[in-house]
Amino acid sequence: DIVMTQTPLSLSVTPGQPASISCKSSQSLLHSGSKTYLYWYLEKPGQPPQLLMYEISNRFSAVPDRFTGSGSGTDFTLKISRVEAEDVGVYYCMQSLQLPYTFGQGTKLEIK
Amino acid sequence: QVQLVQSGAEVKETGDSVRVSCQASGYSFNSYAMHWVRQAPGQRLEWVGWVNTANGNTNYSPRLQGRVTITRDTSASTAYMELSTLRSEDTAVYYCARVGPIYYFDLWGQGTLVTVSS
Numbered sequence: 001d002i003v004m005t006q007t008p009l010s011l012s013v014t015p016g017q018p019a020s021i022s023c024k025s026s027q028s029l030l031h032s033g034s035k036t037y038l039y040w041y042l043e044k045p046g047q048p049p050q051l052l053m054y055e056i057s058n059r060f061s062a063v064p065d066r067f068t069g070s071g072s073g074t075d076f077t078l079k080i081s082r083v084e085a086e087d088v089g090v091y092y093c094m095q096s097l098q099l100p101y102t103f104g105q106g107t108k109l110e111i112k
Numbered sequence: 113q114v115q116l117v118q119s120g121a122e123v124k125e126t127g128d129s130v131r132v133s134c135q136a137s138g139y140s141f142n143s144y145a146m147h148w149v150r151q152a153p154g155q156r157l158e159w160v161g162w163v164n165t166a167n168g169n170t171n172y173s174p175r176l177q178g179r180v181t182i183t184r185d186t187s188a189s190t191a192y193m194e195l196s197t198l199r200s201e202d203t204a205v206y207y208c209a210r211v212g213p214i215y216y217f218d219l220w221g222q223g224t225l226v227t228v229s230s
Contacts, residue, residue: 039216048207048220049157060218092157096216100173101147103157 002026002095006104013083014112021107023076023093030073037097040069040078043106044089052091053078085111114138116208116221126230129196134208134221141189142166144210147217148182148193152204162211163191198228 003026013019029036038056041049051060053069056076066081080087088111093104119133134146148160161172163182170182176195184191191208206224209217 037216041217048209048223049217050220051215051218054215060215094157094216096211099159099171100175101159101216103159105156 001100002029002098002102004093004095004102004104006091006093006107008107009105010108010110012110012112013080015084016082019080019083019087019109021078021091021093023071023078023104025074025076025095028073029095029097031097036072037095038069038071038076039094039096041092041094042087042089043092047089049092083109083111087111114219116210116219118206118208118221118224121225121227123227123229124198126198126200126228128198128228129194130198130226131192131194132206132208132224132226133190133192135188135190136210137189141184142186144212146182146184146191147209147211148191148206149209149217150204150206152201155204158204160193160206165191195226198226200228200230202226203228 005024007022029038036056040053042052043049052063057069068079070077090106090108092106117135122130124130142165145162147162149157151157161182163170163184165184172180179196181194208221210219
Protein backbone atom coordinates (compact mmCIF):
# COMPACT_ATOMS: atom_id res chain seq x y z
CA ASP A 1 0.00 0.00 0.00
CA ILE A 2 1.08 3.61 -0.55
CA VAL A 3 1.66 5.28 2.81
CA MET A 4 0.61 8.92 3.15
CA THR A 5 2.27 10.96 5.89
CA GLN A 6 1.07 14.42 6.90
CA THR A 7 2.77 17.05 9.02
CA PRO A 8 1.99 18.70 11.29
CA LEU A 9 -0.83 16.77 12.94
CA SER A 10 -2.25 19.94 14.42
CA LEU A 11 -2.12 23.66 13.74
CA SER A 12 -3.34 26.63 15.74
CA VAL A 13 -3.53 29.73 13.60
CA THR A 14 -4.58 33.32 14.18
CA PRO A 15 -7.24 34.51 11.72
CA GLY A 16 -5.64 36.27 8.77
CA GLN A 17 -2.37 34.37 9.14
CA PRO A 18 -1.14 31.71 6.71
CA ALA A 19 -1.09 27.96 7.29
CA SER A 20 0.75 25.15 5.53
CA ILE A 21 0.28 21.36 5.59
CA SER A 22 2.72 18.87 4.16
CA CYS A 23 1.85 15.47 2.72
CA LYS A 24 4.41 12.90 1.63
CA SER A 25 3.72 9.66 -0.18
CA SER A 26 5.82 6.50 0.00
CA GLN A 27 5.98 6.36 -3.79
CA SER A 28 5.46 8.75 -6.65
CA LEU A 29 1.82 9.56 -7.41
CA LEU A 30 2.58 10.50 -11.00
CA HIS A 31 0.67 8.34 -13.42
CA SER A 32 2.14 7.39 -16.78
CA GLY A 33 -0.52 9.53 -18.40
CA SER A 34 0.94 12.62 -16.66
CA LYS A 35 -1.74 13.12 -14.01
CA THR A 36 -0.78 13.05 -10.36
CA TYR A 37 -3.45 11.49 -8.22
CA LEU A 38 -3.16 13.58 -5.07
CA TYR A 39 -6.30 14.99 -3.48
CA TRP A 40 -7.05 17.18 -0.45
CA TYR A 41 -10.19 17.03 1.68
CA LEU A 42 -11.49 19.01 4.62
CA GLU A 43 -13.63 17.38 7.27
CA LYS A 44 -15.50 20.12 9.12
CA PRO A 45 -16.94 19.32 12.55
CA GLY A 46 -20.05 17.18 12.26
CA GLN A 47 -19.84 16.93 8.46
CA PRO A 48 -18.52 14.40 5.99
CA PRO A 49 -15.25 15.26 4.24
CA GLN A 50 -15.49 17.69 1.36
CA LEU A 51 -13.26 17.87 -1.68
CA LEU A 52 -10.89 20.85 -1.73
CA MET A 53 -8.21 20.14 -4.33
CA TYR A 54 -7.75 17.54 -7.05
CA GLU A 55 -4.63 16.48 -8.93
CA ILE A 56 -2.40 18.50 -6.62
CA SER A 57 -3.38 22.04 -7.44
CA ASN A 58 -6.85 22.27 -8.94
CA ARG A 59 -9.42 23.86 -6.68
CA PHE A 60 -12.79 22.14 -6.62
CA SER A 61 -16.00 24.07 -7.22
CA ALA A 62 -16.49 27.05 -4.87
CA VAL A 63 -13.21 26.52 -3.00
CA PRO A 64 -11.79 29.96 -2.18
CA ASP A 65 -8.59 31.03 -3.90
CA ARG A 66 -6.85 31.44 -0.55
CA PHE A 67 -6.30 27.66 -0.82
CA THR A 68 -3.33 26.61 -2.94
CA GLY A 69 -1.99 23.15 -3.64
CA SER A 70 1.51 22.45 -4.88
CA GLY A 71 4.16 19.75 -5.16
CA SER A 72 5.09 16.84 -7.33
CA GLY A 73 6.12 13.19 -7.18
CA THR A 74 6.03 12.34 -3.49
CA ASP A 75 5.98 15.74 -1.77
CA PHE A 76 2.90 17.94 -1.63
CA THR A 77 1.74 21.03 0.24
CA LEU A 78 -1.60 22.66 0.94
CA LYS A 79 -1.38 26.32 1.83
CA ILE A 80 -4.00 28.69 3.14
CA SER A 81 -2.92 32.27 2.54
CA ARG A 82 -5.15 33.85 5.19
CA VAL A 83 -6.93 31.51 7.57
CA GLU A 84 -10.58 32.23 8.34
CA ALA A 85 -12.82 30.82 11.06
CA GLU A 86 -14.68 28.64 8.55
CA ASP A 87 -11.44 26.79 7.71
CA VAL A 88 -11.40 24.86 11.00
CA GLY A 89 -11.50 21.10 10.74
CA VAL A 90 -9.29 18.18 9.80
CA TYR A 91 -7.44 18.23 6.48
CA TYR A 92 -6.60 14.96 4.73
CA CYS A 93 -4.49 14.19 1.71
CA MET A 94 -5.36 11.09 -0.28
CA GLN A 95 -3.79 9.15 -3.12
CA SER A 96 -5.93 7.56 -5.81
CA LEU A 97 -3.10 6.29 -8.00
CA GLN A 98 -3.58 2.71 -6.93
CA LEU A 99 -5.92 0.60 -4.84
CA PRO A 100 -6.30 0.57 -1.94
CA TYR A 101 -6.67 4.35 -1.91
CA THR A 102 -4.98 5.69 1.21
CA PHE A 103 -5.26 8.80 3.32
CA GLY A 104 -2.89 10.76 5.49
CA GLN A 105 -3.41 10.82 9.27
CA GLY A 106 -5.13 14.18 9.08
CA THR A 107 -4.09 17.66 10.23
CA LYS A 108 -6.39 19.40 12.68
CA LEU A 109 -6.62 23.15 12.14
CA GLU A 110 -7.80 25.29 15.02
CA ILE A 111 -8.25 29.02 15.32
CA LYS A 112 -6.34 30.85 18.05
CA GLN B 113 -30.63 18.16 -5.45
CA VAL B 114 -27.50 16.11 -5.95
CA GLN B 115 -27.01 14.04 -2.83
CA LEU B 116 -26.22 10.71 -1.25
CA VAL B 117 -28.45 9.69 1.64
CA GLN B 118 -27.35 6.84 3.88
CA SER B 119 -29.29 4.60 6.22
CA GLY B 120 -29.35 5.21 9.95
CA ALA B 121 -27.04 4.25 12.76
CA GLU B 122 -26.66 0.59 13.70
CA VAL B 123 -25.71 -1.16 16.91
CA LYS B 124 -24.50 -4.72 16.45
CA GLU B 125 -22.84 -7.43 18.48
CA THR B 126 -19.55 -9.12 17.75
CA GLY B 127 -20.03 -11.69 15.00
CA ASP B 128 -23.10 -10.04 13.52
CA SER B 129 -23.42 -8.59 10.03
CA VAL B 130 -24.47 -5.09 9.06
CA ARG B 131 -25.76 -3.63 5.82
CA VAL B 132 -25.59 0.09 5.10
CA SER B 133 -27.41 1.66 2.17
CA CYS B 134 -26.60 4.76 0.15
CA GLN B 135 -29.28 6.23 -2.09
CA ALA B 136 -28.23 8.63 -4.81
CA SER B 137 -30.40 11.36 -6.24
CA GLY B 138 -30.03 14.31 -8.59
CA TYR B 139 -27.57 12.69 -11.00
CA SER B 140 -27.19 9.64 -13.24
CA PHE B 141 -26.39 6.82 -10.82
CA ASN B 142 -24.78 4.61 -13.47
CA SER B 143 -22.33 7.33 -14.52
CA TYR B 144 -20.38 7.35 -11.25
CA ALA B 145 -18.66 4.60 -9.32
CA MET B 146 -19.60 4.28 -5.66
CA HIS B 147 -16.94 3.86 -3.04
CA TRP B 148 -17.11 3.26 0.68
CA VAL B 149 -14.78 4.82 3.21
CA ARG B 150 -14.81 4.39 6.97
CA GLN B 151 -13.39 6.26 9.93
CA ALA B 152 -12.90 4.56 13.26
CA PRO B 153 -12.69 6.76 16.36
CA GLY B 154 -9.42 8.68 16.38
CA GLN B 155 -8.23 6.99 13.20
CA ARG B 156 -7.57 8.17 9.69
CA LEU B 157 -10.02 7.63 6.86
CA GLU B 158 -9.82 4.11 5.46
CA TRP B 159 -10.93 3.02 2.01
CA VAL B 160 -13.26 0.01 2.14
CA GLY B 161 -14.07 -0.81 -1.47
CA TRP B 162 -16.05 0.18 -4.54
CA VAL B 163 -18.66 -0.94 -7.02
CA ASN B 164 -18.88 -0.13 -10.68
CA THR B 165 -22.51 0.96 -10.74
CA ALA B 166 -22.80 0.26 -14.47
CA ASN B 167 -21.81 -3.42 -14.41
CA GLY B 168 -21.64 -4.39 -10.74
CA ASN B 169 -17.91 -5.19 -10.67
CA THR B 170 -16.30 -4.71 -7.28
CA ASN B 171 -12.94 -4.32 -5.59
CA TYR B 172 -12.25 -4.46 -1.87
CA SER B 173 -9.61 -3.48 0.61
CA PRO B 174 -7.32 -6.46 1.25
CA ARG B 175 -7.81 -5.83 4.98
CA LEU B 176 -11.53 -6.49 4.64
CA GLN B 177 -11.52 -8.97 1.77
CA GLY B 178 -13.76 -11.90 2.58
CA ARG B 179 -15.91 -9.94 5.04
CA VAL B 180 -17.16 -7.03 2.92
CA THR B 181 -19.60 -7.12 0.02
CA ILE B 182 -20.66 -4.08 -1.98
CA THR B 183 -23.64 -4.28 -4.29
CA ARG B 184 -25.93 -1.92 -6.11
CA ASP B 185 -29.54 -1.74 -7.24
CA THR B 186 -29.67 0.47 -10.31
CA SER B 187 -33.47 0.59 -10.31
CA ALA B 188 -33.33 2.20 -6.86
CA SER B 189 -30.14 4.22 -7.45
CA THR B 190 -28.82 2.65 -4.27
CA ALA B 191 -25.54 1.09 -3.26
CA TYR B 192 -25.10 -1.26 -0.32
CA MET B 193 -22.14 -2.17 1.85
CA GLU B 194 -22.40 -5.33 3.94
CA LEU B 195 -19.78 -6.23 6.51
CA SER B 196 -19.91 -9.63 8.18
CA THR B 197 -18.35 -11.24 11.24
CA LEU B 198 -18.18 -7.86 12.92
CA ARG B 199 -15.41 -7.09 15.40
CA SER B 200 -15.08 -4.26 17.88
CA GLU B 201 -12.50 -2.62 15.59
CA ASP B 202 -15.19 -2.30 12.90
CA THR B 203 -16.86 0.38 15.02
CA ALA B 204 -16.69 3.41 12.73
CA VAL B 205 -18.58 5.94 10.68
CA TYR B 206 -19.10 4.49 7.22
CA TYR B 207 -19.39 6.87 4.26
CA CYS B 208 -20.35 6.31 0.67
CA ALA B 209 -18.71 8.65 -1.84
CA ARG B 210 -18.91 8.82 -5.61
CA VAL B 211 -16.11 8.84 -8.17
CA GLY B 212 -16.63 10.25 -11.65
CA PRO B 213 -14.58 10.83 -14.78
CA ILE B 214 -12.80 13.82 -13.28
CA TYR B 215 -13.13 13.93 -9.53
CA TYR B 216 -12.60 11.42 -6.79
CA PHE B 217 -15.00 11.66 -3.84
CA ASP B 218 -16.63 14.93 -4.84
CA LEU B 219 -19.90 13.92 -3.16
CA TRP B 220 -20.24 12.10 0.16
CA GLY B 221 -23.10 10.63 2.09
CA GLN B 222 -23.78 11.96 5.57
CA GLY B 223 -22.18 8.93 7.21
CA THR B 224 -23.58 5.97 9.14
CA LEU B 225 -22.28 5.11 12.59
CA VAL B 226 -21.88 1.38 13.12
CA THR B 227 -21.18 0.40 16.71
CA VAL B 228 -20.04 -3.11 17.50
CA SER B 229 -20.31 -4.22 21.08
CA SER B 230 -19.20 -7.48 22.62
